[in-house]
Amino acid sequence: MPRIKHKVLIWVACLCTLILVVLVYLIQTGGRDRSRESQPVRFLDITRIGAADSQYLGWDPNGLDEVFGYLATLSSDTLVIVTKGQTVASFGDLKTPYRTHPIRKAFLSALVGQHIGPNSGQIRLDARLQDLGIDDTPQSLTHMQKQATVKHLLKSTSGINHPAAAGGGFVNDTNLRLGVEQNKPGTVWAYNNWDYNALTTIFEERTGWTIAEGFQIGIARPTLMKDFTLNSVSYISEPELSQHKAAAFRMSAGDLIKFGQLYLDNGQMNNQQIIPSSWIDRITTDFTKTGRDDLRWGHGYLWWIPNPETGLPTGSFWAWGLGNQAIFVIPEWETVIVHQSDTTEFLNRFMPMIEEGQEAEAAIEQLVLSCVKRDNRKSEYCIEHRFTTRREFNTLISLIIHARI
Structure with a gap:
């Protein structure tokens, strides 16, 4: 063993x-x-x-x-292009599920958005890591880092430069943006897997559900996804770096289209409000510019915002992963586009x-x-x-x- x-x-x-x-x-x-x-x-x-x-x-x-x-x-x-539901x-x-890689963050954002609130089993946007009992091992967080809120994690502005499971290809960029000194939460943007893994821990501790259970109950079932199962989610754990795990997904193009369509339809399906429309609005109204001038021009609530000069209409947003896995949501065109590579x-x-x-x-x-x-x-x-x-x-x-x- x-x-x-x-x-x-x-x-x-x-x-x-x-x-x-x-x-x-x-x-x-x-x-x-x-x-x-x-x-x-x-x-x-x-x-x-x-x-x-x-x-x-x-x-x-x-x-x-x-x-x-x-x-x-x-x-x-x-490659799938769907317009007006057609x-x-x-x-x-x-129907074949493939690794989605970093697209997992968009799924995590949806799950958190479903459970925002002040009550038991819900997540407060203004809750500090200190309030939630979130720390890390083997390297502990500092007092300043513990002042970061759930909203900071969702906006990638926690400023916390800490080793993370599944750190991925943005490690060098994260280190360059955050440096080695402490950053006041909310002052620096960096694509930061530690933020997203900590969000995973917060979601599971606050709701009592695993990521797989939350997604199946909250999203897959009400949107009638056909290929998602509890086994579609697995964890990447690197305890020598951090106690917080990364939740990885395998998804089919058919199910990704349904996920994107849910966002296109303002979170509704069959007259049921699955994701708050106000949560979806945040993506394109409360994003941070990344310093890039391409498809990753902005970043809001774990979705990317393309530069308007790319030709995609204002209000578009998308999720992206290794191998150029992608979900584009383009409201002006009433269109969802999915691309996958195994x-x-x-x-x-x-x-x-x-x-x-x-x-x-x-x-x-x-x-x-x-x-x-x-x-x-x-x-x-x-x-x-x-x-x-x-x-x-x-x-x-x-x-x-x-x-x-």
Whole structure:
């Protein structure tokens, strides 16, 4: 049993390292080694409505041709565009759950939003960590850090720079923004997994539910999700860093669409208010600018806000995860868009390389660049499972924007 536990911890550590190295690599390269011309074209089994119906719902059929033509050069596993509750176009198996990676934060935000209030079993936005008995081990929080509130955690402005489980690829950016000194809560924004893991602990302690139970009872059942089960949630625990665990999700595209549609419909379904509409309004009215000028221009209540100059309408927001998992909610277009890439094969190749002693950065570079080589481009891995770069994903979203009439 100790050997098994040790191996699991190695895999968790490797996964966190992978996320860090991938993001750093892609940010530095911008995906410069990828182009539409350099990749073979896959056959995609696409489901689409007729041209007249597409135009009626605000989509240019020729523009959608370009979207899916480009998608055929990527390794995406699902893409779904739903407008006014009608599926305009979709590709992939919409019933297969994939790792959502950091999209988990949007689910956590929904759960907290459902339980905001002053009563027993509820969560006060102004409750301080000190009031809630939240601390950490092996490194304790300082008195100033314990003054951070639930709202600070939700807005990523706690200012707490503390090691976290599933720290991911934003560790360097978090350290740069927060520094090594204490920060007064509410004064510094940083994408900070410690905040989100502490929120997980607060939710479970205050409600008495696990994250899986809360999501199943509060969201999956009332929205009629078909593929979510209690086993869809697992925990990443790194007690040598922090006592607070990260709750990871596996979700199907079909269920992600229902989640996004819930937000598009102001939290209502079948005349039932599932998430308070005021909670959803907070995302786009009480967000913090991140200093970026792209799709992650702002951040509010664990959702990203795109820069209006990207072409997405004001009021849009989205959730994003490793492998370019994404849920876009675009109220002005009455549209929800979901994109997924299965990272399993990528991880299956990366982990053994690390276990054999290869440096993480060298391993990731080898895997990413291997698919640039002409002899490898037509391999099953490079066609179906390679990692989609930041530039490719941005190009895909740009084509979707331009397909809008």
